[in-house]
Amino acid sequence: MEKELTIGTLSERTGVATSALRFYESQGLIDATRTDGGQRRYHRETLRRVSFIRIAQMVGLSLDEIRAAMESLPNGRTPNEHDWAGLSAAWRPRLDEQIAMMERLRERLSACIGCGCLSLRVCKLVNPGDVAGEGGVGPRYVVTDATPPRVRQPKG
Numbered sequence: 001m002e003k004e005l006t007i008g009t010l011s012e013r014t015g016v017a018t019s020a021l022r023f024y025e026s027q028g029l030i031d032a033t034r035t036d037g038g039q040r041r042y043h044r045e046t047l048r049r050v051s052f053i054r055i056a057q058m059v060g061l062s063l064d065e066i067r068a069a070m071e072s073l074p075n076g077r078t079p080n081e082h083d084w085a086g087l088s089a090a091w092r093p094r095l096d097e098q099i100a101m102m103e104r105l106r107e108r109l110s111a112c113i114g115c116g117c118l119s120l121r122v123c124k125l126v127n128p129g130d131v132a133g134e135g136g137v138g139p140r141y142v143v144t145d146a147t148p149p150r151v152r153q154p155k156g
Contacts, residue, residue: 004033004041014050021050027063029053029070045078052079059095105142112148114140 011018024030030049032040056066069087073079112123114132126148132140141148
């Protein structure tokens with residue numbers, strides 16, 4: 001078993017492009033040693049660090065947030081099971097809100113999202129006079145749990 005991995009092997013094993021690995025290194029998220037010929041070599045634990053970075057990005061964390069999480073670990077070590085439990089618990093409220101927002105978006109894909117465009121027929125009924133705009137900027141009925149008013153059904 002190899003003690004150190006080349007950038008190509010690390011890329012292949014993690015599914016992350018070599019350019020992204022070089023970027024992560026430039027950002028201080030991963031470390032490499034250099035051979036006498038200047039080639040990068042990564043410790044095997046870098047597999048877990050890169051996987052950690054990918055998961056964190058998939059849930060919407062910024063590189064600054066990922067860096068802060070990595071820096072919170074003693075001696076800059078790779079997250080172990082205990083570390084992962086603590087970090088993921090800290091992210092749980094954020095993930096819960098993202099899940100709730102995605103559910104609201106799914107439910108309102110074909111309806112008024114409260115952006116104030118008033119271009120869909122239903123928007124003119126649900127958001128007359130752009131009342132959603134009084135609640136703040138953006139798609140109010142998706143980014144918050146504000147409930148759009150009920151659309152009045154014509155009598156008949």
